[in-house]
Amino acid sequence: MSETFPKPPESSRPTMIDVAKRAGVGLGTVSRVVNGGAGVRAETASRVRVAIDELGFQRNEVARALRPGKKSSSLALVLGDLTNPFYASIAKASLEVAGQSGFAVVLGSVDEDPEGEKRAIQELVGRQVAGLMIVPDQGDHSFLTGAGVPVVFVDRPAHGIEADIVMVDNEGGGRLATEHLLGQGHRRIAILLAPSYYTTGRRLRGYRRAHRSAGLDVDESLVVQLPEGTAEAAEKATSELMHRPDPPTAVFASTNFVAEGVLRALRETDRQPAVVGFDDFRMADMLPIPVTVVASDTAELGRTAARLLLDRAANADTRPPQRIVLPCALITRGSGERPPFR
Amino acid sequence: MSETFPKPPESSRPTMIDVAKRAGVGLGTVSRVVNGGAGVRAETASRVRVAIDELGFQRNEVARALRPGKKSSSLALVLGDLTNPFYASIAKASLEVAGQSGFAVVLGSVDEDPEGEKRAIQELVGRQVAGLMIVPDQGDHSFLTGAGVPVVFVDRPAHGIEADIVMVDNEGGGRLATEHLLGQGHRRIAILLAPSYYTTGRRLRGYRRAHRSAGLDVDESLVVQLPEGTAEAAEKATSELMHRPDPPTAVFASTNFVAEGVLRALRETDRQPAVVGFDDFRMADMLPIPVTVVASDTAELGRTAARLLLDRAANADTRPPQRIVLPCALITRGSGERPPFR
Incomplete structure (x- = not known):
């Protein structure tokens, strides 16, 4: 990426507010003076212009800051x-x-x-x-x-x-999460997918590739499409999963809200699968079992x-x-x- | 409060996007046509106008939506x-x-x-x-x-x-939190204050009033002004508090970030004070000890x-x-x- 965008303004540079203060008028008055002075008494307008000069303001800089509807602002x-x-x-x-x-x-x-x-x-x-x-x-x-x-x-x-x-590298992240679980011996890994946005589709692709690379088939009954991307939907789906005769031993939660729902459901179940979430979240390290995640910046x-x-x-x-x-x-x-x- | 603000637009109403689609042009072209047609071929402009009419659009409604720098938008x-x-x-x-x-x-x-x-x-x-x-x-x-x-x-x-x-009723909330702790027999209640914004000042006032109403003096060494409102600052201050010879038996955390810091610190301490936070936060009910808070909407x-x-x-x-x-x-x-x- 090129780095050609303008420098940030220095915070010590005088602002329009300083002009208003020094002239003892409101911002609206400064605005009117800079834009031609209509509706401002001559004496007031003069005070504003003096303040602008004293502060070393480029007047057209103020004008630029004030011009309405300016395309580039x-x-x-x-x-x-x-x-x-x-x-x-x-x-x-x-x-x-x-x-x-x-x-x-x-x-x-x-x-x-x-x-x-x-x-x-x-x-x-x-x-x-x-x-x-x-x-x-x-x-x-x-x-x-x-x-x-x-x-x-x-x-x-x-x-x-x-x-x-x-x-972000959704496919790579999905693969990373799944390989981590496979590496610990998990063979029944569920993936909970928020509605079919591009991102979760790619995360699923990473999940499939990790299985393929390990020479394993995916059990399609463990690929769960949620009706919506909420914690509530994920909680319900996780309860159902864990009450199956042959529940997954690990769950890959495809978003932060899905991870929250999975963890809520697991408070009520006997068996505790491994859980990996996608995207980090506040308090993830504070929960009773701190939460492992795949995260990007x-x-x-x-x-x-x-x-x-x-x-x-x-x-x-x-x-x-x-x-x-x-x-x-x-x-x-x-x-x-x-x-x-x- | 009066309820005189305009009604929300109906979602079935045709949009400028529908006009652009029907005319087979981009949004920018629709914009130019509505604003006078400069730089648009006559045949294209005509197609846009037909689309606007067919969709039952009020043309000045489009114009209004497109006018730059309109003060009221x-x-x-x-x-x-x-x-x-x-x-x-x-x-x-x-x-x-x-x-x-x-x-x-x-x-x-x-x-x-x-x-x-x-x-x-x-x-x-x-x-x-x-x-x-x-x-x-x-x-x-x-x-x-x-x-x-x-x-x-x-x-x-x-x-x-x-x-x-x-x-929000900061003073009332501060009082509510403190009365709750006093009601359970706590007499050494620390309050951790994010830097002196108005809100935490009022919460402190509620804390003092609750003590006064109960006929109790405030131990000023338990009124802790944090150098900044971060979880890190609150964590450090809580550690110090809990290592005093006579630590507080309860902590009132004046913001959500302060509550997080308090809870982080308490993972490392032997004695576990009661904790009440101000403002609810995601996962508050999922922590090892679910977190009691004073909250507003x-x-x-x-x-x-x-x-x-x-x-x-x-x-x-x-x-x-x-x-x-x-x-x-x-x-x-x-x-x-x-x-x-x-």
């Missing part, structure tokens, strides 16, 4: 439920990077609802943002072709459009996407659409190291 | 670290309410850094938002007087400006603030600045119900 970020720490971490990191370059971020949080996503994108394109970062749903995104601004997809690619994508996902989008928006990066894949790592804490029961 | 939200679930929950809820009224939200997440907060607010005012929701830091906010748009503070009031504030905090701001922006609410206080409730799970040790 905001990025849009469209993603799922912000109370999912995975999304919150992406949002936080991309805001930081955008802010360092003087860009605000307009947020659309859409709770994985395709209609909501479309409406949010439409609204944001209408707001003349300089670029879009989208954690896409499964629908067709060809409508974005010709949106007139660069688009970077985060976490998963979209259908119907060629654009940059920043994601989700903040880096947000940072990389924001940097790439800023470069695209500034025409500083004119390569064809890129596919940037961040690695996963295994964090062993206990739950994934239980031996198989009989 | 965005709210700004300025708050702390989004990976703190407390802030994420406020952000999610206020985005939902704003979205239902066709407003986007421009986000400034500033990690409780006063300079960062000022810069973010300046940037956002310059973007001509219809109003500001701010979780303020401790600095002076008089610079916002005359910003020309309504301001609603969330979670804590700001200094130097009269404006709406939506918050943080999503309701975000919703109420967004509704009030929309009403103010639409001049639908012209009352003097309001102070809306949401209640706290005690959720008992185990950690707060341990009896005092000797």
Whole structure:
């Protein structure tokens, strides 16, 4: 990745707020003066101009900061439920990077609802943002072709459009988790999949490849497609699994919420399978059996996407659409190291 | 609170995306046609207009959605670290309410850094938002007087400006937590305070009042001001407390991160004090000793603030600045119900 985006502003640089304070007026007045002075008394306007000069402000710098609807001043970020720490971490990191370059971020949080996503994108394109970062749903995104601004997809690619994508190595992570469990002698490993997003599909592929490499068949009854990606759905499915005559001795939970549901269910079962989750979560190390996970740097996902989008928006990066894949790592804490029961 | 804000759009209503699809063009082309048609071939423009008519679109509705820099189409939200679930929950809820009224939200997440907060607010005012929701830091906010748009503070009031504030009953919650511990015979209750924000000050006041009502003096050596509001700082302080000759038999943790740090420290100590946290958190019920907390509806905090701001922006609410206080409730799970040790 190139590193051509502008430097962050120094925090000691005087701000518009300092101008307002020194002139003894409100921000709105500073704004009006800089934009021509309509509706401001001559004496007040003069005080504002003096304050601007005294503070060594470039007046056009203020004007630029104040110009409404300026095409290049905001990025849009469209993603799922912000109370999912995975999304919150992406949002936080991309805001930081955008802010360092003087860009605000307009947020659309859409709770994985395709209609909501479309409406949010439409609204944001209408707001003349300089670029879009989208954690896409499964629908067709060809409508974005010709949106007139660069688009970077985060976490998963979209259908119907060629654009940059920043994601994690889902297949590698799925393989890592499964090999870890196979290595400890597990032969009946269930995988619980949140609804068929791209990511969980790739994690399943890694699970299958690990089996194949070990010369083992996958028992398809242990590949469980959840009706939704909630802890509740995972809890119910895990209870059912563990009450089968021949339950799995290990469970690979394909997301953080799925892992939570698996662990909730296991509080009520006699047999305790090994558990590996995908994506780390707060308190994972504090649970009665600390939780082993495959994790990636989700903040880096947000940072990389924001940097790439800023470069695209500034025409500083004119390569064809890129596919940037961040690695996963295994964090062993206990739950994934239980031996198989009989 | 009045309920005069506009109805959410029906999801079956055709969108600009449907227009683009039907006309076989990109969103950018639809935008250009609606805004006058510059740079679009006549035949293409005609196809877009036909699509708009066929879909029963009000053309000025599209135009409105597309007009850049329109003053009334965005709210700004300025708050702390989004990976703190407390802030994420406020952000999610206020985005939902704003979205239902066709407003986007421009986000400034500033990690409780006063300079960062000022810069973010300046940037956002310059973007001509219809109003500001701010979780303020401790600095002076008089610079916002005359910003020309309504301001609603969330979670804590700001200094130097009269404006709406939506918050929780911090003092009542602090009292509730302390009375709960006193009621079980605890007489040495430590309180761990994140740096002196308004909220923890009020929680401390509730702690003192509960003692006074019970006719008890507060041992000031048990009132611990943390150097920062992190789990790490709370962990260190808790270790020190529990290694004193006369340790507390109960700990009141003033925030979710402080509670995490307290619980981390207690994994290493022999004596186990009762623990009550402030604000609920994911997995609180899954820990080895499920965690008792005083909690409020943080999503309701975000919703109420967004509704009030929309009403103010639409001049639908012209009352003097309001102070809306949401209640706290005690959720008992185990950690707060341990009896005092000797």
